[in-house]
Amino acid sequence: MATKSDNRLIAEKRTEFGKGAARRIRRDHKIPAVLYGHGTDPQHLTLPGHDTMLALKNPNAILTLVIDGDEQLALAKDVQRDAIKPVIDHVDLVIVKKGEKVTVDVAVHLEGEAGPETNVVLENNTLSIESDPMSIPESIVVSIEGLAAGSQILAKDVTLPAGSTLIADEDLLVVNVTAQVTAEELEAELESAEAEAGIEKDEPEAAEDGDAAESTEE
The missing domain is CATH 2.170.120.20 (Ribosomal protein L25, C-terminal domain)
Structure with missing residues (x-):
């Protein structure tokens, strides 16, 4: 389980690749990931979905991955999230060594x-x-x-x-x-911008004499 103190995640090695395999992993509420760095060959992994999402609430969290019983520190360098659903599609992880700076x-x-x-x-x-x-x-x-x-x-x-x-x-x-911009300054800037763009404001139409007379008679 992932905890706030150590962000410990049980990672499984992947043997299937491609979009179809990734979709099957996500259907099982898990996350496909790849771990690389320090001159090692990339490792394709599967991470537990819920625990990984909790661990990555802090984008710079250091994760402790348990892979076949061995522990490896890692930092998420790229987290791909679904555009609509609140889920993670894929994670790129880089190996971290104690004593080194990142x-x-x-x-x-x-x-x-x-x-x-x-x-x-x-x-x-x-x-x-x-x-x-x-x-x-x-x-x-x-x-x-x-x-x-x-x-x-x-x-x-x-x-x-x-x-x-x-x-x-x-x-x-x-x-x-x-x-802060005052209302008068904002209005002046707007008028200046409209003038530069050649926009002319419509003048309010004056009431016709007949309408005015009719209104007076009423």
């Missing part, structure tokens, strides 16, 4: 509130970092508390968890804080 994309989580009358735009919702596989952070917390309009946070400004190293471009824009 490169992963970790979600950015904003904390706090920016200054008044500002808009906060998360320009990049993940950061690429290098980390020990046994201590990959679930998220990277970035504080926006009190930031004024015009403030920007670049990748190099982000404080990473201990043991992690930034792989992304140092000048990558992560957070952009802008001033």
